[in-house]
Amino acid sequence: MLEVVELTKHFKNNKAVNGVNLYLEKGETVGLLGPNGAGKSTTISMISSLVKPSSGDIRLRNESIIKTPEKMRKILGVVPQEIALYMELSARENLELFGKIYKIPSKELKNRIDEVLEIIGLKDRQKELVKTYSGGMQRRLNIGVALLHEPELIIMDEPTVGIDPQSRNYILETVKRLNTEKNMTVLYTSHYMEEVEFLCDRIYIMDHGKVIASGEKEEIKSILSAEQTIAIKVEMLKGEFVESLKILPNIRNISIKEPIVSIIVPKKINILKDLFKVAEESNTNIISVNIETPSLEDVFLHLTGRQLRN
Numbered sequence: 001m002l003e004v005v006e007l008t009k010h011f012k013n014n015k016a017v018n019g020v021n022l023y024l025e026k027g028e029t030v031g032l033l034g035p036n037g038a039g040k041s042t043t044i045s046m047i048s049s050l051v052k053p054s055s056g057d058i059r060l061r062n063e064s065i066i067k068t069p070e071k072m073r074k075i076l077g078v079v080p081q082e083i084a085l086y087m088e089l090s091a092r093e094n095l096e097l098f099g100k101i102y103k104i105p106s107k108e109l110k111n112r113i114d115e116v117l118e119i120i121g122l123k124d125r126q127k128e129l130v131k132t133y134s135g136g137m138q139r140r141l142n143i144g145v146a147l148l149h150e151p152e153l154i155i156m157d158e159p160t161v162g163i164d165p166q167s168r169n170y171i172l173e174t175v176k177r178l179n180t181e182k183n184m185t186v187l188y189t190s191h192y193m194e195e196v197e198f199l200c201d202r203i204y205i206m207d208h209g210k211v212i213a214s215g216e217k218e219e220i221k222s223i224l225s226a227e228q229t230i231a232i233k234v235e236m237l238k239g240e241f242v243e244s245l246k247i248l249p250n251i252r253n254i255s256i257k258e259p260i261v262s263i264i265v266p267k268k269i270n271i272l273k274d275l276f277k278v279a280e281e282s283n284t285n286i287i288s289v290n291i292e293t294p295s296l297e298d299v300f301l302h303l304t305g306r307q308l309r310n
C-alpha cells in the first residue's frame with residue numbers, strides 16, 4: 001500500500017533522515033521505534049507531506065505522491081505528537097469544526113461524529129469544554145479528529161506520551177480494534193517497546209536517521225536467539241560482585257536495576273557455576289536466578305549499546 005524509498009531529509013548539516021526504506025501492506029500494524037531524535041517524526045512528516053524530502057520517494061499504491069500530496073491526504077489520518085485542539089470548544093464542536101475543514105458533507109458529518117465519539121469513548125463527555133479534560137481524554141480526542149474522514153491508513157506519532165496508564169491502555173486497545181475490525185493500516189511510532197510489542201506485527205528500529213533493524217517481531221527478537229538474559233537477584237549488591245562478573249569470559253553485557261543484575265551470555269555457555277563462585281568470593285547472597293527470553297528492549301541495547309529511553 002505504502003512504500004518509502006531511500007527517503008532522506010537534511011537540515012543543514014544534520015542528516016535527520018538518511019536513506020530510509022520501509023513499506024506497509026494493507027491491514028498491517030507496523031511499529032516505528034527509536035529513541036528521541038532518531039528521525040521518526042521527520043519520516044512521518046514527509047509521509048504526511050508536511051515536510052519536503054531532500055531526496056527519495058514516497059509511493060502510494062505504486063504511484064509517487066511527492067508531487068500530488070492530496071492523494072495521500074485523502075486516505076491518511078495523522079495523529080500528531082502535540083495536542084492540536086481548540087481548548088475553548090467542546091469535543092463535539094471540535095469534531096464539527098475539523099469535519100468542515102475536511103469538507104465532510106454536513107449530512108454525513110453528524111453520523112461520523114457519533115461514531116468517532118463512540119470509538120474514542122467520549123460520548124458521555126462530548127459537550128464539555130476540552131480545557132476541562134484530562135491529558136488522556138485530550139489525546140483520545142486528538143485521535144478522533146484523525147479518524148473523522150474514515151482514513152484507510154493512520155499514522156500515530158507517540159500518541160501515549162505523558163498520560164495515565166488507564167488512558168494509555170484505552171488508546172492501545174482502540175488502535176488494536178481499528179486494525180482488526182476496520183482493517184485499518186497503522187503506522188505506530190513510539191519509544192515504548194512494550195506498546196510496539198503489544199500492537200505491531202512488523203517493526204522498524206531507527207537510530208541516527210537510519211533503519212538499523214527491521215522485520216517481524218519474532219524475527220527481530222531472534223537477533224538475540226543465540227543469547228540469553230540471566231537476571232540475578234541479590235540480597236545486597238556489592239561493587240566487588242559486579243566487577244568480578246565483568247571479567248568472566250562470555251559475558252556480553254551487564255545492566256543493573258538494584259537489587260537485580262542482568263547479564264547477557266551465549267546460550268551454549270553454562271555460566272551458573274562461575275556465577276555462584278563469584279558470589280561466594282564476594283560474600284554476596286543470591287536470592288534468585290531467572291533465565292529470560294530477550295525482549296525488544298534487549299535487542300535495542302544489543303544493536304546500539306544504549307538503553308532506549310535515554
Ligand SMILES: Nc1ncnc2c1ncn2[C@@H]1O[C@H](COP(=O)(O)OP(=O)(O)OP(=O)(O)O)[C@@H](O)[C@H]1O
Pocket residue numbers: 011014015016017034035036037038039040041042043191
Ligand atoms: N525543522 C527542523 N530543523 C532542524 N532540525 C530538525 C528539524 N526537525 C527535526 N530536526 C532534527 O532532526 C533530528 C531527528 O528529529 P525527529 O524529531 O525526527 O526525531 P524523533 O525520532 O521523532 O524524536 P522524538 O521522539 O524526540 O520526536 C533531530 O536531530 C532533530 O533535532
